[in-house]
Amino acid sequence: MSQSKPRGECPGASACGCSPDDREETAMHDHRRLGRELDLFDTDPLIGAGLPYWLPDGATVRHTLEEYIRTAERRAGYRHVYSPVLGKRELYEISGHWSHYSDDMFPPMDVGSEQVVLRPSLCPHHAVIYRSRSHSYRELPLRMAELGGMYRSELSGVLGGLTRVRAIQLNDAHIFCTLDQVADEARAALEMIRSAYEALGIRPARYRLSLPGPGGKYVAAPDEWRRSVDLLTEVLDRSGLPYEPAEGEAAFYGPKIDVQVTDGAGRESTLSTVQVDFHQPEQFDLHYVGADGAKHRPVMVHRSIIGSVERAVAHLVEQHGGAFPAWLAPTQLVILPVSEAELPNAEALAARCADRGLRAEIAGPERGTLGARVREHRLVPYLAVIGAKEATEDHVAVRLRDGRRLEPQTADAFLDRIGALVDSHTTELWDAVA
Known part of the structure; x- marks a missing residue:
């Protein structure tokens, strides 16, 4: 990516010895401007509003972030699936999205005698995947994860950069478990969120217990709501996390723990969620065979560790001012030969970096003085x-x-040292490895 310093900006409090005033300015980075200046993403009216495309350096950040979360999920016992971005309208009628969420969905498309819809969520697909095979209590909790596309019919006036888009890549997962496993699974999801935030250098602004509010947008199942709220309240209390209840912020099928972050202007948004859902297992008639040989209904725990890739990257750009943690940076190492005579050594070092999986480039003397090249990168x-x-x-x-x-x-x-730092997913540049 273009590593030149944005005009009038410093690269971030963690990146240089700038003054407190400069650091205050860094906190006000707008990812829409900085992301374009750093060649991470852009938009085109021919593609459409709310449909950004990723440039090579942005794609590198995205790919690295996706691989990090997939690896973390595999280590936590998740199995990954792929599911289509389209579904029959009937699928979303069963899930409840059509009756409670259709205002935010794209219109159905007629395909022969059927109507298909761009999915607004991955959970109905995962419920169907679970239902496609029989399950024993011995298999539970069954943790199903996907980093998949979903689509929201957002109004043009609310679209902006990567934070509000119409095509979303969501780090989503659904845990099918027994009632007595719900609290442990939700707590484990919160711990995964904490670990990911530490690696990414994200500071949560607050934890919110999102509850139903007045109005008809919620499924009418008071007993299920009561049980779900009690479970999430217990999880938050036992985790020792300070939280605030917020009425009217729940999903239509159940309450949520929302992890809130703020941008430099103080605007708050939800990045990560943990949800308890009794509704969709009922709607899709999901079951498992218990130790007694009878059929039982599982509970569905929804969780997203980093939320949408788009919103996560937008927040990281603003949080770090483009100076990403080394493991996430599009270019991790720039090699600076002082003169043409050292260029073969630089090329050999770049090849060794590639062999070790490090992202390196050469900035040779044809690009200016050594000082100018240091400033550029x-x-x-x-x-x-x-x-x-x-x-x-x-x-x-x-x-x-x-x-x-x-x-x-x-x-x-040197390569051993930075390789170890990158592999550890630390935000430290040097001191974290002895």
């Missing part, structure tokens, strides 16, 4: 300078994004 976590002495000894002189200069060291030791 000030958002890159690591700069490796190779002069005549370093080339002879297979060393590099290391500069960190935060301004620190390290003693020259062997290229292999």
